[in-house]
Amino acid sequence: MTTDLVLRNAVAAAVMAPSSHNTQPWRFRIAGDALELHADPKRQLLVIDRDCRQLVESCGCALMNARVAIRAMGHEEHLTVIPPGPDLPVHLATVRLGAAREPTALDRELMHAIPRRGTNRRSFLARPVPEPVIDELRALTTREGAELARLDPGQKAALATLVEEADTRQFSSGMFREELMSWLSPPGSRRRDGIPFEEKEYGSPRAFALAKIMRSPMLGELFGTLEESLVRGSPAVVVLGTERDDPAAWLACGQALEVVLLHATAQGLAASFLNQVLELADLRTRVAKLVPEVGYPQMILRIGVPAEPIHRVSPRRDFRDVLDA
Ligand SMILES: Cc1cc2nc3c(=O)[nH]c(=O)nc-3n(C[C@H](O)[C@H](O)[C@H](O)COP(=O)(O)O)c2cc1C
Numbered sequence: 001m002t003t004d005l006v007l008r009n010a011v012a013a014a015v016m017a018p019s020s021h022n023t024q025p026w027r028f029r030i031a032g033d034a035l036e037l038h039a040d041p042k043r044q045l046l047v048i049d050r051d052c053r054q055l056v057e058s059c060g061c062a063l064m065n066a067r068v069a070i071r072a073m074g075h076e077e078h079l080t081v082i083p084p085g086p087d088l089p090v091h092l093a094t095v096r097l098g099a100a101r102e103p104t105a106l107d108r109e110l111m112h113a114i115p116r117r118g119t120n121r122r123s124f125l126a127r128p129v130p131e132p133v134i135d136e137l138r139a140l141t142t143r144e145g146a147e148l149a150r151l152d153p154g155q156k157a158a159l160a161t162l163v164e165e166a167d168t169r170q171f172s173s174g175m176f177r178e179e180l181m182s183w184l185s186p187p188g189s190r191r192r193d194g195i196p197f198e199e200k201e202y203g204s205p206r207a208f209a210l211a212k213i214m215r216s217p218m219l220g221e222l223f224g225t226l227e228e229s230l231v232r233g234s235p236a237v238v239v240l241g242t243e244r245d246d247p248a249a250w251l252a253c254g255q256a257l258e259v260v261l262l263h264a265t266a267q268g269l270a271a272s273f274l275n276q277v278l279e280l281a282d283l284r285t286r287v288a289k290l291v292p293e294v295g296y297p298q299m300i301l302r303i304g305v306p307a308e309p310i311h312r313v314s315p316r317r318d319f320r321d322v323l324d325a
Pocket of ligand 1: 195275276
């Protein structure tokens with residue numbers, strides 16, 4: 001396989017990564033034997049992600065997929081992260097293709113999981129997530145420069161209350177509802193980004209009822225109550241965090257997040273995100289106090305065996321649309 005083909009394949013793997021509201025806020029450039037990852041600030045969520053934290057984390061997820069793909073295609077990969085400055089760098093990282101090497105079992109496992117991973121916003125079976133699996137997720141997280149902690153039942157109950165509060169407060173904001181609405185796509189849409197209506201569970205099976213309901217601030221209470229019970233009923237809730245809170249830490253955490261999601265997928269597990277709590281500064285501080293061992297909380301996940309099989313409906317832009325010459 002030529003260098004160019006390996007790197008193009010890596011971009012095709014990268015675009016399957018998760019991103020907040022499925023904004024896919026990334027661009028790639030191939031320069032010789034190197035693949036550059038750039039943020040796409042035009043895709044920033046200005047209401048819920050003013051500092052671009054989630055945008056950079058999403059780019060970190062894509063970067064991890066590219067690195068996994070390069071390794072699985074039988075090459076070493078050498079990562080350079082652009083050092084943080086006062087402004088958010090647009091060019092976030094470069095991965096250079098290294099010497100040929102045999103992929104490890106882990107490389108193959110993670111690669112195989114890339115197209116099978118999907119967010120599960122619905123419930124999980126009441127089947128425990130074994131502690132050794134959580135230990136593996138913790139080790140993978142640490143390797144990328146982040147921390148992972150599993151919440152005990154008391155912490156889970158406290159977090160469930162914060163989730164309920166976050167939903168109620170966010171949905172009472174017209175700006176929040178407008179931004180979310182602009183990233184939801186109706187059935188049959190040809191849009192290649194955003195979240196399909198049917199993926200969001202608002203307690204109503206009728207997708208189009210959502211458009212009407214979205215104008216109501218009461219949705220926060222409805223959705224909050226629903227999510228609160230999902231948190232309490234989840235077999236595992238984990239928080240990922242970092243020692244620092246800057247773009248380099250967000251990029252590291254995004255990579256840790258994706259490796260956690262891929263390894264979980266390989267174990268027959270799936271995850272759902274509870275980021276709303278971290279989008280409100282005062283609630284994020286309360287999470288930091290609840291789980292001090294992770295440092296700055298960056299990501300909250302429910303993990304378990306999905307009650308229904310994951311049906312992947314979340315669209316993606318073609319990799320050629322995000323690859324600059
Ligand atoms: C940084 C980040 C934050 C996210 N936050 C949320 C969230 O708060 N709520 C949610 O339901 N999904 C969240 N997601 C999941 C995305 O909506 C999801 O990845 C995207 O719609 C693509 O779907 P897929 O993961 O099934 O491929 C987040 C994903 C990332 C990477």
